[in-house]
Amino acid sequence: MIPAHYYLILSAILFGLGVVAFIFRRNIITIFMSIELMLNAVNLAFVAFSQAWNRLDGQVFVLFVIVVAAAEAAVGLGIIILIQRNRQSLNVERVDLLKL
Amino acid sequence: MNAPLLVFFFLAAIAILGAISLILQRHPIHSALSLIVVMVALAGLYLLMGAEFVAAVQIIVYGGAIMVLFIFVIMLLNAGVEERTNMSKMAGWAGLPLAIALMGFLAAAVARSTDRVQAVAQSGATAPTKVVAGLLFQEFVYPFELTSFLILVAIIGAIVLAQREKQ
Numbered sequence: 001m002i003p004a005h006y007y008l009i010l011s012a013i014l015f016g017l018g019v020v021a022f023i024f025r026r027n028i029i030t031i032f033m034s035i036e037l038m039l040n041a042v043n044l045a046f047v048a049f050s051q052a053w054n055r056l057d058g059q060v061f062v063l064f065v066i067v068v069a070a071a072e073a074a075v076g077l078g079i080i081i082l083i084q085r086n087r088q089s090l091n092v093e094r095v096d097l098l099k100l
Numbered sequence: 101m102n103a104p105l106l107v108f109f110f111l112a113a114i115a116i117l118g119a120i121s122l123i124l125q126r127h128p129i130h131s132a133l134s135l136i137v138v139m140v141a142l143a144g145l146y147l148l149m150g151a152e153f154v155a156a157v158q159i160i161v162y163g164g165a166i167m168v169l170f171i172f173v174i175m176l177l178n179a180g181v182e183e184r185t186n187m188s189k190m191a192g193w194a195g196l197p198l199a200i201a202l203m204g205f206l207a208a209a210v211a212r213s214t215d216r217v218q219a220v221a222q223s224g225a226t227a228p229t230k231v232v233a234g235l236l237f238q239e240f241v242y243p244f245e246l247t248s249f250l251i252l253v254a255i256i257g258a259i260v261l262a263q264r265e266k267q
Contacts, residue, residue: 002108007145008210010112014138016203017119023195027182029128029174033135036166037119040142043158045210051149056228059154060235066161067247071254073166077173078261084177090128093185 007048014041028083028090032076039069107148115141128179132170139163153229 018041021034043062050058080090087095118137125131139162146155236244 002104002148005211006108006112007149008213009207010115010145012203012206012210013116014119015206016199017116017123019202020196020199021119021123023191023199024123025182026185027128027179029170029177029179030122030131030182033122033128033131033170036162037122037135037138040139040162043154044142044145047146047149047151047154051151056231056235057239059151059228059232060240062151062154063157063232063236064240064243064247066157067251070161070166071250073169074254074258075261077169078258080173081177081262090177090179091183091185 004048004052007051008045011041011045011048014038014044026091026093028080028092028095031092032073032080036069036073039065104148108145111141111144111148114138115145126181128174128182129171132167132174135170136163136167139167150228153232 015038018034018038021037022031025031025034043065046058046062046065050056050062083095084090086100089095115138118134118141121134122131122138125134139158143155143158143163146152146158
């Protein structure tokens, strides 16, 4: 049996790496992928707690998180296509004006 | 060291290396492929924890649908190597130490919080997928129905956002 805190520490590490990617990357698609990485880290913590408490509610929450991530990806990628069409750039430092 | 622990460390190492590769690759398509590696490793960890249904959904929805959407958009926009710009001084100077501090605090907090968790006896759960289905369609049936509404809104939103403007 693997102790639950191994999974939780791995989840914290993955979340932290997602934060690092979010801070240091300039490409808006990569920033969006780092958000997905953070969601995945949270899912891992959910399943680890679900297993540790021997209750399956956590796994149901993971399904809801995955649905929200899918909806977010659809809308977010639509926004990214719009940004590329309007600014001809995917660099977030060139997307700093509310109005062109 | 027993076999499950070895599998855990193997999959955890793959996940962390994939995440580091996501940060270091300069081309978005390489970052996307690294993210797929992380997701498959996480699906393996879910299997290790006995959550077969979540592992299958992870592969199908995350590794399949969402990442295909990402790669499709990367190719549609012909996104090239990320250009280097002067990042904000604050992010360059304080970003990494603060992120590592966040990682450390999170790990310490969850590691301390599991003292109580480990006291709970582990009993072999039987047919978890069946139990998950029962929870999903009985106890959480209203949130479940709301997610279908959320997906409908997201579909409409994506279509409205990405359609070409009429001249």
